[in-house]
Amino acid sequence: AQSVTQLDSQVPVFEEAPVELRCNYSSSVSVYLFWYVQYPNQGLQLLLKYLSGSTLVKGINGFEAEFNKSQTSFHLRKPSVHISDTAEYFCAVTPGDDKIIFGKGTRLHILP
Amino acid sequence: NAGVTQTPKFQVLKTGQSMTLQCAQDMNHEYMSWYRQDPGMGLRLIHYSVGAGITDQGEVPNGYNVSRSTTEDFPLRLLSAAPSQTSVYFCASSYGAPNTGELFFGEGSRLTVL
Numbered sequence: 352a353q354s355v356t357q358l359d360s361q362v363p364v365f366e367e368a369p370v371e372l373r374c375n376y377s378s379s380v381s382v383y384l385f386w387y388v389q390y391p392n393q394g395l396q397l398l399l400k401y402l403s404g405s406t407l408v409k410g411i412n413g414f415e416a417e418f419n420k421s422q423t424s425f426h427l428r429k430p431s432v433h434i435s436d437t438a439e440y441f442c443a444v445t446p447g448d449d450k451i452i453f454g455k456g457t458r459l460h461i462l463p
Numbered sequence: 464n465a466g467v468t469q470t471p472k473f474q475v476l477k478t479g480q481s482m483t484l485q486c487a488q489d490m491n492h493e494y495m496s497w498y499r500q501d502p503g504m505g506l507r508l509i510h511y512s513v514g515a516g517i518t519d520q521g522e523v524p525n526g527y528n529v530s531r532s533t534t535e536d537f538p539l540r541l542l543s544a545a546p547s548q549t550s551v552y553f554c555a556s557s558y559g560a561p562n563t564g565e566l567f568f569g570e571g572s573r574l575t576v577l
Contacts, residue, residue, distance in 0.1 A: 449561070455505035
C-alpha cells in the first residue's frame with residue numbers, strides 16, 4: 352500500500368531564513384508526487400508536482416522540491432520565507448489510479 | 464469563474480439528524496471527490512467519482528452516501544449524523560484523474576455534530 356509521511360508536524364522558521372519541509376513516501380510502483388498548500392480558512396491549492404523528467408521541480412511562490420527515488424523522498428524547500436508563507440503544507444502521492452493520498456500536513460510558522 | 468462551490472460553510476447538527484453537503488463545479492471536470500480534514504490526520508478520502516453515474520469509496524466511506532447525476536454536482540449525504548463526523552469537509556475536482564493533474568478545492572464546510 353502507498354503511504355506518505357511528513358516528518359514534521361510543525362516547523363518554526365525566522366522570516367527571510369531558508370526552510371525545508373520533509374516528505375517520504377512508500378510505494379511499490381512508480382508514483383506521481385505533489386505539494387499542496389492550505390492558507391488559513393481556505394481550501395488547498397497546488398504548489399508543485401512531479402510527474403516525470405527533471406527531479407528538481409519549481410512551483411509557485413518561490414518553492415521548489417526535489418524527487419529522490421533512492422531515498423523515496425520529495426522534500427519542499429524555499430531559500431527565503433516570508434510572513435505570507437504561513438500555512439499548512441501537504442505532501443501527496445498518487446500511485447497511478449484514481450486516488451490521491453495526502454500526508455498529515457506540516458504547519459509552517461514564520462517568526463518575525 | 465466560480466471554480467468549486469461548497470454549501471453550507473458552517474452547519475451544526477444533532478446526533479441522528481441527516482443533511483446534505485452540496486458541491487458544484489463549473490469547470491467541466493470529470494473527477495470529483497470528498498475529503499474530511501481532522502487535526503493531525505491530514506485529508507482522508509471519503510468518496511470519489513470519475514464521471515456522471517460513477518462513484519466509488521475512498522478510505523473512510525462509512526456513514527456517508529454520494530451520487531453523481533450530473534457532471535457539475537457531487538452531493539455528500541450524512542444519513543444519521545454522529546459526533547465522530549464532526550470535521551471540516553472539502554470537495555475537490557480535476558479534469559482527469561488526479562494522478563496527473565491538479566485538484567481544485569472548495570473552501571470547505573465545517574460540520575459540528577452535538
